[in-house]
Amino acid sequence: MIENGAEHELGNARFVSRLSELGCAALVDAMGRIHDHRAHILPMVSPDPGRPLFGPAATIAFMPRRDDLTQSSETFADFFYQAVGESPAGRVLVLSSGGYPDVSHAGGTKLSRVAHHGLAGVLADGRLRDFRQLREQGFATWCNGESTRWGGEVVMPYAADVTVEFAGVCITPGDYVYADSSGAVVIPSQSLHRVLEIARKVEGEDSHFLEQIRAEQIP
Numbered sequence: 482m483i484e485n486g487a488e489h490e491l492g493n494a495r496f497v498s499r500l501s502e503l504g505c506a507a508l509v510d511a512m513g514r515i516h517d518h519r520a521h522i523l524p525m526v527s528p529d530p531g532r533p534l535f536g537p538a539a540t541i542a543f544m545p546r547r548d549d550l551t552q553s554s555e556t557f558a559d560f561f562y563q564a565v566g567e568s569p570a571g572r573v574l575v576l577s578s579g580g581y582p583d584v585s586h587a588g589g590t591k592l593s594r595v596a597h598h599g600l601a602g603v604l605a606d607g608r609l610r611d612f613r614q615l616r617e618q619g620f621a622t623w624c625n626g627e628s629t630r631w632g633g634e635v636v637m638p639y640a641a642d643v644t645v646e647f648a649g650v651c652i653t654p655g656d657y658v659y660a661d662s663s664g665a666v667v668i669p670s671q672s673l674h675r676v677l678e679i680a681r682k683v684e685g686e687d688s689h690f691l692e693q694i695r696a697e698q699i700p
């Protein structure tokens with residue numbers, strides 16, 4: 482996590498809009514210059530596609546439902562509060578689909594907690610219900626699509642605040658997530674400042690190439 486209360490600054494609207502100017506591709510390029518693991522997630526769907534998402538991850542791992550393991554009294558709410566801990570504001574709730582990307586993992590009612598506690602939004606590699614309700618609550622949501630059917634007979638939330646697999650990428654609690662209509666990128670918290678620095682450099686290099694290309698003559 483970022484020191485000196487800078488987290489708040491990182492979550493603010495101006496900062497997120499600057500990130501969206503840089504764009505997902507520049508952030509993925511920058512990640513690629515300092516890490517060699519997969520950090521990018523292909524484009525996702527949003528109830529409000531103009532709204533980018535950024536913040537530190539709070540994770541819930543789903544699993545295929547088992548009838549012998551569902552007797553537990555733990556509910557989605559228990560996992561949510563375990564995931565976000567004592568400082569939910571600005572976090573990104575990450576829902577890992579547990580192998581069922583086309584099943585609903587939550588909807589507008591359960592996820593009203595995201596607005597209520599001031600999280601930045603939700604990233605789910607499964608589907609979500611109630612897009613209209615999600616859009617109206619004013620947080621950013623990116624997921625695998627909308628669903629109308631309840632998914633509780635297929636998947637169950639199983640663990641919170643754990644490292645998860647998400648669309649082929651490893652996300653650990655506290656990693657920074659950025660998502661927009663181009664896709665998403667997962668940035669280890671200790672690499673964030675360096676990634677931002679390099680992404681700005683990538684942006685500068687791109688505009689330089691663009692100028693050179695504009696000056697090209699037919700050989």
Ligand SMILES: O=C([O-])CC(=O)C(=O)O
Nearest residue numbers: 587588589590591592610
């Ligand atoms: O009930 C569910 O599991 C999903 C849902 O529609 C909601 O949270 O509003």
Ligand SMILES: [Mg+2]
Nearest residue numbers: 588589590611
């Ligand atoms: Mg609902």
